Amino acid sequence: MAQETAPAHAACTGADAAITRVFALLGKRWTGLVVAVLSNGPGHFSELRRAIPGISERMLSDRLTELGEAGLVLREVDEGPPLRVRYRLTESGAALGPALTELRAWAERYLPPPPPGGCR
Numbered sequence: 001m002a003q004e005t006a007p008a009h010a011a012c013t014g015a016d017a018a019i020t021r022v023f024a025l026l027g028k029r030w031t032g033l034v035v036a037v038l039s040n041g042p043g044h045f046s047e048l049r050r051a052i053p054g055i056s057e058r059m060l061s062d063r064l065t066e067l068g069e070a071g072l073v074l075r076e077v078d079e080g081p082p083l084r085v086r087y088r089l090t091e092s093g094a095a096l097g098p099a100l101t102e103l104r105a106w107a108e109r110y111l112p113p114p115p116p117g118g119c120r
Helices: 008-012 017-026 031-038 046-053 055-067 096-109
Strands: 075-080 085-087
Touching: 017 031, 031 046, 031 075, 031 085, 031 096, 046 055, 046 085, 055 075, 075 096
Parallel strands: none
Antiparallel strands: 075 085
16 A cells, blocks of 8 residues: 655745744744733733743743734723733733643643642
């Protein structure tokens, strides 16, 4: 019985432009986690920092700025005192919810569990 094989060129055609743009933004370290945390609702900078162990203040600030420039996150200033900044997903950022749900289900099914004491 002959095995069917995919055409040799199929694997070498490369990713399409849309997938390339998505991973250029969301594939950066911490970016997906920032979006995932904000998908649970708006949060102040300090809350986001606590919700993402290991991220530095500078990196969180950079990622929030990038996500804001991409139109996924909105920065809102809560008048004080004290003056506080709150971040929330825009409509386009919130539209990533179903994709995050699918990625979470895929990870639970196909990725090995974390070591004891590791992240969930």
